[in-house]
Amino acid sequence: MTTPGRLVRVLGFAFAAAVSIGGTIGPGILRSPGLVAAEIGEPWLIHGAWILGGLYALLGTWMVAELAVTYPESGGLYVYPRIAFGPGAGFAIGWSDWLATCASAASIAVTAAEFAAELWTAAQGREAWLAAGLVALFCAFQSLGIRLSARAQQVFAAAQAGAMLALAAACFLAEPASAPARGATHGGLTLAGLALAMRFIIVDYDGWYTAVYFAEEDTNPARNIPRGMILGVLVVIAVYLLINAAFLHVVPAGELARARLASSEVASRVFPGTGARIVSAVAALASAAVLGPMFLTTTRILYGLARDGMFVAAAAGVSRGGTPELALWTSGAATVAMIASGTYEQLIAVGAVLFVVNYLASFVALHRLRRRDPATARPWTAPGQPWTNLAAIGLSAAYLGGVAANDWANSLAALALLAAAAPLYKFARRNIAS
Numbered sequence: 001m002t003t004p005g006r007l008v009r010v011l012g013f014a015f016a017a018a019v020s021i022g023g024t025i026g027p028g029i030l031r032s033p034g035l036v037a038a039e040i041g042e043p044w045l046i047h048g049a050w051i052l053g054g055l056y057a058l059l060g061t062w063m064v065a066e067l068a069v070t071y072p073e074s075g076g077l078y079v080y081p082r083i084a085f086g087p088g089a090g091f092a093i094g095w096s097d098w099l100a101t102c103a104s105a106a107s108i109a110v111t112a113a114e115f116a117a118e119l120w121t122a123a124q125g126r127e128a129w130l131a132a133g134l135v136a137l138f139c140a141f142q143s144l145g146i147r148l149s150a151r152a153q154q155v156f157a158a159a160q161a162g163a164m165l166a167l168a169a170a171c172f173l174a175e176p177a178s179a180p181a182r183g184a185t186h187g188g189l190t191l192a193g194l195a196l197a198m199r200f201i202i203v204d205y206d207g208w209y210t211a212v213y214f215a216e217e218d219t220n221p222a223r224n225i226p227r228g229m230i231l232g233v234l235v236v237i238a239v240y241l242l243i244n245a246a247f248l249h250v251v252p253a254g255e256l257a258r259a260r261l262a263s264s265e266v267a268s269r270v271f272p273g274t275g276a277r278i279v280s281a282v283a284a285l286a287s288a289a290v291l292g293p294m295f296l297t298t299t300r301i302l303y304g305l306a307r308d309g310m311f312v313a314a315a316a317g318v319s320r321g322g323t324p325e326l327a328l329w330t331s332g333a334a335t336v337a338m339i340a341s342g343t344y345e346q347l348i349a350v351g352a353v354l355f356v357v358n359y360l361a362s363f364v365a366l367h368r369l370r371r372r373d374p375a376t377a378r379p380w381t382a383p384g385q386p387w388t389n390l391a392a393i394g395l396s397a398a399y400l401g402g403v404a405a406n407d408w409a410n411s412l413a414a415l416a417l418l419a420a421a422a423p424l425y426k427f428a429r430r431n432i433a434s
Helices: 013-022 032-040 043-070 076-085 087-119 127-142 146-173 191-205 210-217 221-250 253-258 262-270 275-307 325-341 344-372 387-406 408-419 421-431
Strands: 002-004 317-319
Touching (some): 013 146, 013 210, 013 221, 013 275, 032 043, 032 253, 032 262, 043 076, 043 191, 043 210, 043 221, 043 344, 043 387, 076 087, 076 210, 076 344, 087 127, 087 325, 087 408, 087 421, 127 146, 127 275, 146 221, 146 262, 146 275, 191 387, 210 221, 210 275, 221 262, 253 262, 262 275, 275 325, 344 387
Antiparallel strands (some): 002 317
16 A cells, blocks of 8 residues: 655664665775776775775765755755756756666666675576566565665665675785885876776766755654764765775785786685685675665656656655655666666666765756755754865866866766756656646
8 A cells, every 4th residue: 555755754873874875885886996906906096096986976865865954855866966957957867866876776787696696606697587586586575675774775775884894814824915116006197097997986876965865754863864974974984995905905006906806816815715705795794785775766756756746646655664665666676678689787887976966066056056045954964065066066077077087978978968868857847746
């Protein structure tokens, strides 16, 4: 049984922190250290790039947390451009956010299936079916209600972070790598190399904002969301820096850059003979842990759009357990379709651009709303305003400029996807809102 527009206020600080951690730490961190090393090789540059990515995520957390507690509505990053610039701008961000997150969920589900197949040989050759089954399983579980989903997410987040920290600890206990010969590392830092490296890093940090999708379901958003988000992003930064330091402790940067899968190269040295299976288990856990937040967020995006008359009204229906059922299963079906078609890989590349476009839209919306509505009560204010927000805007614009200069094909595809929102918005307003 569903009722329109009735989400359940049962979430708190623990969920906000857990969903921020679980929605961010995924299997990408087991691969990305090698990809980053291939672009900017020197260890101090690698650490600096991950710190820069973490600071950017922390800045973003401050800004979006202020928006979430000032405008505690379901729908996530779609909400703030809609309030600041109108429903058309909001729809464009909601459309890109939903599509990119479904693509990410498809990629993560396939990754989880591939690693699970390493542990369960009977699944080999059936990874797409297993991935689709995982999507259906997570959707079915979430349909049981938000309380159960919240408890499960807290357990997953703790297990996920614990597994990563255990892997890092094992690396530090192993014999350190020998110092590389002079000139054996990467030749130096270039703008193109930094832009490509930051693409991997920003995608790995993506998810720091996940808690804002549930502002309407939080018992005390002004208190819980900023605290939970900040704790969550600080945990993620610490885990990522430890993983990178641990990997470089075992494998020199030059060798890490040449490894097909950084974590496998590391594990083969730390756990001879069993390394591949250990990495597969950690990666499968990380993949499964991040799927829950992804479906929770895509569901809230469609719910928000439907409630505002830009998606079918039935998607705003909520079950007694607090789950927007039609929005949930629509997101699951779209994810399975992407798995079956294989288009998610291209969408992920485009999504790396769209994610930052979505951040930038939120930061600009905050700047406009602060100037337009100075008397609005703000239960929590981001430190250092307005300079920190201007810094977040500048970093976002710089990143998009660097990507556009070095990856013009995916940048144009992202622009085309955003442009496609215009006719979709007109269709939705004409045929759904009427």
